[in-house]
Amino acid sequence: MKNLSIVLNVVLFVAVIVLYVLYFSGHKSPETAMTSKVAGTADATKIVYINTDTLLNNYQLAVELNEAFLKKQEDRRTELNIKAEGTEFQRKLQNNGFISEARAIEARDQLLVKQENFRRLQQEMMDKASREQSELNKQLFDEITNFLKEYNKEKGFSIVLSTQLGGNVLYAEDGFDITKEIVDRLNANYKKGDSQK
DSSP, X not given: OHHHHHHHHHHHHHHHHHHHHHHHTTOOOHXXXXXXXXXXXXXXXXXXXXXXXXXXXXXXXXXXXXXHHHHHHHHHHHHHXXXXXXXXXXXXXXXXXXXXXXXXXXXXXXXXXXXXXXXXXXXXXXXXXXXXXXXXXXXXXXXXXXXXXXXXXXXXXXXXXXXXXXXXXXXXXXXXBOHHHHHHHHHHHHHHHHHTO
């Protein structure tokens, strides 16, 4: 769930950047765009939005990247669980499983070294997972942003907003939500890219 939240925040960030680029690349000042909307001229501002929850749950690339990331996380947890040996030492100590106190101290010292190595390995895995999550988010961000740039050449929207359940867009008239079309076209592009490999 935390990973999904990170991905959603990245997508929202991407959408804001896209909106900024799209809005200001039209060489209109905000006042001019608002005036033309208010005056009702044909050059009115076109605003649409994408629901990022739906996008991330239905865009095949996002689903596959998330599943692969979660599998890696599970594999790492399994590896860490195998390396956790502290309970075996405790059991031996309680059952007098050591021949002498010196052997118990030696085993304890070895266990402390192993635990330190384990903590280091755990931190390295967390750092690696964080880097991988950032790379996946960047890959998704790039895919969606590049797609929206091309898509907007065809559609000519002034602003493409991003929302999610409980997000900023609480109500919009029919026709403003382009999520389904975006998901369908992203998936078609993704399938086309897979078939060319």
